[in-house]
Amino acid sequence: MVRNVDVELLTKNIKEMCIKANHYLAPDMEKAMREACEKESKPLAKQILGQLLENLDIAGKDMIPICQDTGMAVVFLKIGQDVHFEGGSVEKAVNEGVRQGYQEGYLRKSVVGDPLLRVNTKDNTPAVIHYELVPGDQVEITLAPKGFGSENMSKIWMLKPADGAEGVKEAIIETVREAGPNACPPVVVGVGIGGTFEKAAILAKQALTREIGTHSPLAHIREMEEELLQKINEIGLGPAGLGGDTTALAVNINTYATHIAGLPVAVNMCCHVNRHIVRTI
Secondary structure: OOEEEEHHHHHHHHHHHHHHHHHOOOHHHHHHHHHHHHHOOOHHHHHHHHHHHHHHHHHHHHOOOOOOOOOEEEEEEEEEOOEEEEOOOHHHHHHHHHHHHHHHOOOOOOOEOOOOOOOEOOOOOOOEEEEEEEOOOOEEEEEEEEOHHHHOOOEEEEEOHHHHHHHHHHHHHHHHHHHHHHHOOOEEEEEEEEEOHHHHHHHHHHHHOOOOOOOOOOHHHHHHHHHHHHHHHOOOOOHHHOOOOOOEEEEEEEEEEEOOOOEEEEEEEEOOOOOOEEEEO
């Protein structure tokens, strides 16, 4: 049976999600940060993690953004095939939600309308929107405001199949090493392996929204996630790049089928706030 959904419901939820995601750390991220602080053996690194946690507490209590870079809104929509939107354009409704959220939440507007002319749109639109059709009559909204300190440290590698798993691991570790303190560690490392040039990048972005502490259902990928997290933390970069045990909080890897001649690998870096929020309507 077809379910009618007014696009105003999208606007309302996305407005609220923009404000919440920028003021409150996602529960999985807060848990990972507190556990990292408890386990950290280096005094300076432990102090920095403590200060980051204090910042999070102040942000939530006083309704101040977690970070001054409130990001470019990335929206993933999983739309049930039995949903019929009414009342206007889905894209316009999403962007209106972002506009209202960033205006009413007093969030920094960081989007320029043209990448070369660099004129600010003054409302943080347009968002980057990804659509996926799925069975059912519900709409799952994932919002991930993405700051560009870490985004700028991301990379895509077009490896050769002969590079294999070891080549993939080296590419990921090298990306984190080159990012250094610029990605605001401790980081979450989103990785996409497979597909094509653009598919790998989307896989990596989606990987950042996966709950911290969960792993790929594929045994060999789970092992790679765990191995890479250990090796990245052994780099010793640490919180704020000042040394320590905690360079990364998680390595999340998503995979997809690919061509016999290719091995695309995208590494999407995200800072310690890794803002993401999910709602179903």
